[in-house]
Amino acid sequence: MNRRRFVAALGTTASVGVAGCLGTSGGASAPTDGFETTDADGDVNPVAFGNVSLPVSEDELNRGARQDGIPAIVDPEFGSDWSDVDATLDDVEPVVGVELGGEARAYPLAVLNWHEIVNDAFDRPILVTYCPLCGSAVVAERVVAGDTRTFGVSGYLWHSDLVMYDRESDSLWSQVLATAIRGPLTGTELDLLPATTTSWGEWRASHPDTSVLLPPPLSDTVTGRVTRDYDRDPYRGYDASSRIGIGYNDDVDDRLHPKTRVLGVAHGGEAVAYPLSAVSETPLVTDDVGGLPVVVAATTGGTLVAYDRRVDGSALSFDRESGTDVLAAGGSRWNLLTGRATDGPHAGTTLTRANDRSPMFWFAWAEFFPDTAIYVRA
Structure with missing residues (x-):
């Protein structure tokens, strides 16, 4: 898949370098x-x-x-x-x-x-x-x-x-x-x-057998049984605004809108942010981050996922069935949301996640991974 990445010179005061967030968890x-x-x-x-x-x-x-x-x-x-x-x-x-x-x-x-x-x-x-x-x-x-x-x-x-x-x-x-x-x-x-x-859908x-967290007071909290209006979003409108936090961010990486939803992959001293908007424009992205072969895609419902493409030590080359959330590689079909092979020689195998953290706002990823590259579709 054609793609272009770039790393811009930092215009912010870096607080945490890539090495500080990658590492192997001890x-x-x-x-x-x-x-x-x-x-x-x-x-x-x-x-x-x-x-x-x-x-x-x-x-x-x-x-x-x-x-x-x-x-x-x-x-x-x-x-x-x-x-x-x-x-x-x-x-x-x-x-x-x-x-x-x-x-x-x-x-x-x-x-x-x-x-x-x-x-x-x-x-x-x-x-x-x-x-x-x-x-x-x-x-x-x-x-x-x-x-x-x-x-x-x-x-x-x-x-x-x-x-x-x-x-x-x-x-x-x-x-x-x-x-x-x-x-x-x-x-x-x-x-x-x-x-x-x-x-949820x-x-x-x-995951048809999934259970779902019930809100307090059914679930107990550190302060006892409390309740909130769980039909009301206390942050309504925040994700579409340019406002960051509650006013304590002095320097913001402006390569993207601060609330752009990105999935970050960090490995081997490199970090790449994959914006939902760019990934959604293509069936899937095949990439390499610091020696880690990855496949990144967005489901038809807009969920960003990234997987290590290696199975049994070999990197697979994935395709996507048009208009579906099904990937194909190595003679098997794979569920995009779960990363699990549903048939073929790899049936039952689940791909390893390439991202340690779920997608987040761009300003947050860039704050903690200031040397990150950004995926841009060519």
């Missing part, structure tokens, strides 16, 4: 090998994390709400739909979809816009997060140094992104980086898990 464990964070007196020492010096200075954190003013969900409840809920879940409602160990669950943005964090468990304790200001969904394991952690909303923002805290250590965590940026666990990274930001069609 798992959610206590920092070691140069990541020790306290001295003999128990004082926190600076930690090198990419181009960021951790811990982040308090001056870089901006207060958006009081701690737990946005109450994280700590005891989620699920159902097959919202038929017994005093709110509407239409097929077009965006959801964060997670599939682990053969079990699928959907987390509607109608809930996440109000609560931002869900402490959940599949075959392991997991953390489902969403920052409405950055449009970023990040899912990770919430086991740190062998202990299960409970996460809440600190009320702070860093680069307009959600700053979480864990109740056990009171460390502060960057949502996009999935890394502790202040406190005893500074420098610790969470293990990221694959997730999809799509519509698309997710349910591809």
Whole structure:
């Protein structure tokens, strides 16, 4: 597939370089090998994390709400739909979809816009997060140094992104980086898990046995049983505006409109942003990011996905069946949304996600990956 990429000279003050966000996750464990964070007196020492010096200075954190003013969900409840809920879940409602160990669950943005964090468990304790200001969904394991952690909303923002805290250590965590940026666990990274930001209709069609998160008061929160108007979007109009966060971003990469929806792939010291608008103009994009062979596409419903094209060590060449969400490669047909082969020699094989984080607004991706290239269709 013909494509052109470019990297423009930075016009912003880079806070986190590509190396700081890529790396291989060492798992959610206590920092070691140069990541020790306290001295003999128990004082926190600076930690090198990419181009960021951790811990982040308090001056870089901006207060958006009081701690737990946005109450994280700590005891989620699920159902097959919202038929017994005093709110509407239409097929077009965006959801964060997670599939682990053969079990699928959907987390509607109608809930996440109000609560931002869900402490959940599949075959392991997991953390489902969403920052409405950055449009970023990040899912990770919430086991740190062998202990299960409970996460809440600190009320702070860093680069307009959600700053979480864990109740056990009171460390502060960057949502996009999935890394502790202040406190005893500074420098610790969470293990990221694959997730999809799509519509309830698309997710349910591809995962017919899925369950869906029920809003409070059916699900309990860190502050007890609360309720919100889940039929009302508290950020209505924000995704179409040029406004960024709540006013703390001084420098913005203006190569794209700040709210352009992009899927970012970072690997081998390179990062590429794939805008939904550009990807939607072509059946699929075949690319290479830092030595990682990828295929990127948008479903007919507008969901951006990216996969590692390698199967059994060999990179496949994909085509797309016209007007469908079906890919073809290696003698098999593949479901675009799930990445799973449905027939042929690869039946049952699932492609590995090429992106660690779900699509987000351009300004957020560029803030954390300032050296990113941008895919542009030739």
